[in-house]
Structures are given as structure tokens and as C-alpha cells.
Amino acid sequence: MMEEKKKLTTASGIPVANNEDSMTVGPRGPILLQDFHLHEKMAHFNRERIPERVVHAKGSGAYGTLTITNDITQYSRAKVFSEVGKQTPLFLRFSTVGGEKGSADTERDPRGFAIKFYTEDGNWDLVGNNTPVFFVKDPKKFGDFIHTQKRNPQTNLKSATMMWDFWSLNPESLHQVLILMSDRGTPDGYRHMHGFSSHTFSFINKENERVWTKFHIKTEQGIKNFTNDEATRIKGEDPDYAQRDLFGAIERGDFPRWKMYVQIMTEEQAKIFRWNPFDLTKTWPQGKYPLIEVGVIELNKNPDNYFAEVEQAAFAPAHVIDGISYSPDKMLQGRILSYPDAHRYRLGVNYEQIPVNRCPFMVSNYQRDGYMRVDGNSGSAPNYFPNSFDNIYEDESYKEPAWNLENDIADWYNRNAPGEDDHYTQPGDLFRLMTPEAKKNTISNIVGAMSGIDGPKKDEIINRQLCHWFRADVQLGMGVAQGLGLNMETLSEHLPR
Structure with missing residues (x-):
């Protein structure tokens, strides 16, 4: 059975007589402003791309x-x-x-x-x-x-220097960076x-x-x-x-x-x-x-x-x-x-x-208006609470227990203060749990990624990050340092004291 034919229409439901040719003055003349369907097609096309997510875009x-x-x-x-x-x-x-x-x-x-x-x-x-x-x-x-992780504001290129500069200045990142540089990162x-x-x-x-x-x-x-x-x-x-x-x-x-x-x-x-x-x-x-x-x-x-x-x-x-x-x-x-x-x-x-x-179940609130409101905007129902006209109520059975906060002093607390600054035990333990092949691949991936660091701060960034690898695990630090071609005298500067 053939599917029923449908007329081509504009977004407002007006049937379209011609979807391939613009209305012009003569076969070679200028386009008329009154060709609304042309404008609608082009205007919608121009707006087909909404802003992509800043992260998780793909x-x-x-x-x-x-x-x-x-x-x-x-x-x-x-x-x-x-x-x-x-x-x-x-x-x-x-x-x-x-x-x-x-x-x-x-x-x-x-x-x-x-x-x-x-x-x-x-x-x-x-x-x-x-x-x-x-x-x-x-x-x-x-x-x-x-x-x-995005693009250098000058070159518009991805930058290993930016990434490793940030990571080396934030040792709290080490655990996730190690996972990323393992084969789990791909x-x-x-x-x-x-x-x-x-x-x-x-x-x-x-x-x-x-x-x-x-x-x-x-x-x-x-x-x-x-x-x-x-x-x-x-x-x-x-x-x-x-x-x-x-x-x-x-x-x-x-x-x-x-x-x-x-x-x-x-x-x-x-x-x-x-x-x-x-x-x-x-x-x-x-x-x-x-x-x-x-x-x-x-x-x-x-x-x-x-x-x-x-x-x-x-x-x-x-x-x-x-x-x-x-x-x-x-x-x-x-x-x-x-x-x-x-x-x-x-x-x-x-x-x-x-x-x-x-939500496929009931939704009841007093939010109204705004761009792309498509649900009838709650019709003639009141848009304020409380009111004398509807039966929407607060259900106190959903109330959560109160939190017992153990401190009443508001301040900008150092996220890496003593007691919060062990950035090396867990990544070190993770590396030591890896198979020999996984360790080899991880070190190779780190070396490849860090080899992209360049510019006048190159040595400073590499050495700072190398300290973190050594503090997590000496074998890990040695592998990265040797892969980067550093000599033993340089290596000794980064070994944990």
C-alpha cells in the first residue's frame, strides 16, 4: 500500500508551488523580495546549527x-x-x-x-x-x-604546552592524567x-x-x-x-x-x-x-x-x-x-x-513564557503561587533530612591544604597494578604527548611534570625521563627525596 501523498508546505502550512526555482524578473533578472519561501528556506538553513556544547560536543x-x-x-x-x-x-x-x-x-x-x-x-x-x-x-x-584542552588563542591550534603547563602546575590532575595516558584514554x-x-x-x-x-x-x-x-x-x-x-x-x-x-x-x-x-x-x-x-x-x-x-x-x-x-x-x-x-x-x-x-509523567509548576514555549504555556491557569484557583500543592513527604554541617566558618579554603594534598599515592598504586605491556604503552603515550611541549618554558614545564611522575612511582618517572632523552644527571634532580 502506497503512502499517502503530502503537499509540500512552508512552516506555517502554506502549500509551496515551486521549491527549486526562485521568483525572478524574467529568466535572467533579479530575484523578487516577495519570494517568501526562498527567504524562509535560507533563513532556517542559516540557523540550523545551534551552539555546540563547550565540552562533550561530539x-x-x-x-x-x-x-x-x-x-x-x-x-x-x-x-x-x-x-x-x-x-x-x-x-x-x-x-x-x-x-x-x-x-x-x-x-x-x-x-x-x-x-x-x-x-x-x-x-x-x-x-x-x-x-x-x-x-x-x-x-x-x-x-x-x-x-x-581547546585551542591556543593565537594560533588556533591544540597545544601540548598549554595542557602540560596546567597539569604540571596542578598535581591534583595526576590521577586522571595517568588514566588518560594509558590505553584507557583511547x-x-x-x-x-x-x-x-x-x-x-x-x-x-x-x-x-x-x-x-x-x-x-x-x-x-x-x-x-x-x-x-x-x-x-x-x-x-x-x-x-x-x-x-x-x-x-x-x-x-x-x-x-x-x-x-x-x-x-x-x-x-x-x-x-x-x-x-x-x-x-x-x-x-x-x-x-x-x-x-x-x-x-x-x-x-x-x-x-x-x-x-x-x-x-x-x-x-x-x-x-x-x-x-x-x-x-x-x-x-x-x-x-x-x-x-x-x-x-x-x-x-x-x-x-x-x-x-x-518528563513523561506529570509536570506542574508556575514557569511561563520564554523562547520556544511549546506546551500551551499552561493556558489560562494562574502563574503565581500560592493562589485560590488551582490545587497544586507542596508534598512535604519528599523533604530530605537536614545536613549536619561540621563547620560554620565561610572562607576560600585551600583545596590542597595539608590532609588534602596527597596527589601521588593513588596514581602510583594504579600504575603498579598495570601489566608490563600496559605500563610500557602508558609511558610511551606520555612521552609522545610531552614531546609536543615547546617554547621558552619547555624545560621548566617538562621538569615540573617529571617531578610528579617520579613522586607517583620511580619506575614511571624513569621511563618518561628516559623516553624524553634526559641524562642521568638531570634525572637525579627529580628523584623523590
Whole structure:
């Protein structure tokens, strides 16, 4: 049966008589201003590109489900976890962090791992990466860090000097830099990597008791990474490799799956933990805080339209639901503000009315007007609260327990003060856990990356970063120094005292 024919129309529904020829005065004359359809086509084309994300500009996404496989209701009252077997629909977007929208998705870079769960208590966004830590632990550092990953303001080129200058001046970055320089920095697509909340969040149960938690999302496809040479080759052959791999797998029914786990730390345990449990550059040892299974994530439906569903998808760590809440993690606190603000700039103040972002359950509030309001703007209903005309109410059963703040002195506290300045133990332990081949590849990747440092501060930057590698692990420092061609006399200056 043939599909019914449809008239071509303008955006306002007016039928179009000619979609290929402009109206002119004679066959070779000037175009008439009254050819409105020409103006509409050109004006819309000029505006097809919305501002790309400042970070995570290139990404891929798909729909799927979270199926609960283990009872964690002792920790959280969130309805998404309410019973074993419960399924919650979701949308998951993967991304590279530093590149532009047209960059290669096999670049050495962390990968974004952002999930929107469409729950009956509202949309829950778990916005993480494929690494359990990050480069900085205070949001005031974020913009400066990202500038070093983008382009030099003079040359408009990527700059190894900028990157290593920043990292060498911020040893808190070392843990994440080591992961980035390992083969984990070039994963084989998106299906073969883990995801992490990275941040510490909190769970609240029915008794209003709070515990701290971290999320781990482990691939069931098995970890697969590219070597630096493989990633470089594929970058030239197929810069859209990860996008093609994910879309193709789902299209042929090879649905990728991940298991979700949580780590739990009580408030009492947090007070005596060796490190600050809310420090984004640190992990919690799994031997002491074991992984607890939660459920299985499966991606099983590709978007119908990339722009509408992937490019316009907007995730924010601010979006938590009853039973899941925040922590004093400084970077998380900063992201609570900055992510929704970025979406309002990029997509408009009503970005949550876009279908991929819209809560599929009831939404009631007094937000009105603004660009691209498409839901009827609540009609004739009042736009203020309280009022005498509607029955919208505040539900106090959703109230969270109060936080017990242990300090009442407001100040600009040094993020790396004594007790907060161990930047070397965890990266050193990670390097020592690597296989000999992984160590070799990591050192080779570091040498290759640091070899791009140039300019009058070259030696200063290299030597400063070399000190950090040595403090993490002497074998690591020696390998990098020798790879950079430094002599033994120079090496001895950087060995830990």
C-alpha cells in the first residue's frame, strides 16, 4: 500500500508551488523580495546549527532500559530501585570531552557517560565519565582546565604546552592524567568501556537515613582499548568510528549492556576515611567499600533523528530524584549550577520541553513564557503561587533530612591544604597494578604527548611534570625521563627525596 501523498508546505502550512526555482524578473533578472519561501528556506538553513556544547560536543546516544536485579531499598527509597525486576526507560549519551563536534571520536580523551532515567518521580540524570576521577576538584578550576584542552588563542591550534603547563602546575590532575595516558584514554568505541558517576552522591532511605554513594557502570561486552597507533590510524580512516559502531550494533540487534553497581559509605566511615571522600580526584578502595549490584542497563533503540534526540539531549547533575541526593563534593556543587545554565544558553530556557528531555509523567509548576514555549504555556491557569484557583500543592513527604554541617566558618579554603594534598599515592598504586605491556604503552603515550611541549618554558614545564611522575612511582618517572632523552644527571634532580 502506497503512502499517502503530502503537499509540500512552508512552516506555517502554506502549500509551496515551486521549491527549486526562485521568483525572478524574467529568466535572467533579479530575484523578487516577495519570494517568501526562498527567504524562509535560507533563513532556517542559516540557523540550523545551534551552539555546540563547550565540552562533550561530539557524542552518540541511544534509548534503553534499566532493569533492577538486586534489592538496595535499605539504602535508597528512590522508586527506580523499588523492586527487583522493575524497568525504567532511559536515554544514554556518550561523548568525547575536548574536541569539537566534527572531531574524531577516537581521540585520546575522557569519554562522557550521561544517562537520563525517565522515572515516575521525575527525570534523574546521572552525568558521569568513563573514569572514576577527574582532573580538578574545585569548580573554579574547570574553565581554566578546559581552555588548555581547546585551542591556543593565537594560533588556533591544540597545544601540548598549554595542557602540560596546567597539569604540571596542578598535581591534583595526576590521577586522571595517568588514566588518560594509558590505553584507557583511547577506548574501542563506546560499547567496551565502563561508566562512573565519579562524584559522590547520597542515598536516603524510608527512615530518612543518609549514606554516601558512588555509581559504577561496568560493560558486559568486555573492556577493549586501542593502542595509540591503532587510535591514530582509525582517526584517519574513520573519524566517526564510535558513532558507527554503536549505531550499527543496536541496528543489528546486538544490544550493548552494562551492569550498574554502587559503593556505599556511611557518614561515620566518611569521617575517618584516609582521604576526603568528596574529592573528585580520589577513588574509594573497592576492598573496603565493595561494589553492590543494582541492575542492568541495555541500549536497544537508536534515535530516529540525531539532532532532535542526541544533539538536543540535555543532562544535568542537578536533576536528582527522591531517595538520591547530593554531597559536599565541590565539583558536583558547581555542576548543579553550571549544567542547567549551559542548556538554557544553548537550547533555550524551555529546553526541558524538548521531547528527549521531557518528563513523561506529570509536570506542574508556575514557569511561563520564554523562547520556544511549546506546551500551551499552561493556558489560562494562574502563574503565581500560592493562589485560590488551582490545587497544586507542596508534598512535604519528599523533604530530605537536614545536613549536619561540621563547620560554620565561610572562607576560600585551600583545596590542597595539608590532609588534602596527597596527589601521588593513588596514581602510583594504579600504575603498579598495570601489566608490563600496559605500563610500557602508558609511558610511551606520555612521552609522545610531552614531546609536543615547546617554547621558552619547555624545560621548566617538562621538569615540573617529571617531578610528579617520579613522586607517583620511580619506575614511571624513569621511563618518561628516559623516553624524553634526559641524562642521568638531570634525572637525579627529580628523584623523590
